[in-house]
Amino acid sequence: MQTSAKNLFTALRERRSIYGISNASPVSDQRIQDIIEETVKHTPSAFNNQTTRIVLLLGEQHNRLWDITTEVLQATVPAETFASTREKMNGFRNGYGTVLYFEDQYIIESYQNKFPTYREQFPIWSQHTNGMHQLVIWMALEAEGLGVNLQHYNPLIDERVRTAWDLPESWKLIAQMPFGKPTASAGEKQFSPLQERIKVFK
Known part of the structure; x- marks a missing residue:
């Protein structure tokens, strides 16, 4: 896969939550798929157990996800406050695609x-590897000129998503x-002092 002109730390610094997104992409669908395939192949996992699963939704399949999410939320959010929720869902639906992350x-x-011996740790470690997949894909998409944000409407939409795309029960x-x-x-980002977050011992 070709590499982006941006280096690692440039992509990390410029990775931001972008909520204003449109149904357009500066790169091809194949390029987006290549990014995901490279990420899934090379991102580490505990014991190399490779637990992360990815679903890429484009076009009408992307729209379908946010239609489902809107329907589910409409049944749970009070009617008098749902207008703002619908507007938020429409903002996501206006995008070009969605990456779904599973374990x-x-x-x-x-x-x-x-x-x-490590029974209690494997679910925790699986969240670690999923987070690494999220960050790598986020940085890579940003480096290609895409605006990206991350949402968590699980577990409310889990069953509908699994049924809609016929996904395994274990995902x-x-x-x-x-x-x-x-x-x-994105707006200006605030940073806590690094001396409060990092300790160095020599």
């Missing part, structure tokens, strides 16, 4: 049985990442 519980459980939904060509920039 395969079957693999996690198999490693719990195989290595009982647990972790996060949803809508993306598209940016239509607005």
Whole structure:
């Protein structure tokens, strides 16, 4: 896969939550798929158990996800406050695509049985690897000129998502990442003092 002109830390610094996104992309669908395939292949996982699963939704399939999410939320959010929720969902639907992140519980459980000493840790470690996948894909999409944000409407939409795309029962939904060509920039980011967050011993 070709590499982006941006280096690692430039992409990290410029990775932001962009909520103003449009139904356009500066790169091809194949390029987006290549990014996801490279990420899934090379991102580390505990014991190399490779628990993360990804679903890429483009076009009408992307729209379908946010239609489902809107329907589910309409049944749970009070009617008098739903207008703002619908507007938020429309903002995500206006994007070009969505990356869905899952963890395969079957693999996690198999490693719990195989290595009982670490039984309690495998679910935690699976969240670690999922987070790494999220960050790598986020940075890579940003480096290609896409606006990206991360959402968590699980577990409310889990069953509908699983049914809509006929996904395995063992795939647990972790996060949803809508993306598209940016239509607005992110606000200024605030940073806590690094001396309060890092300790160095020599």
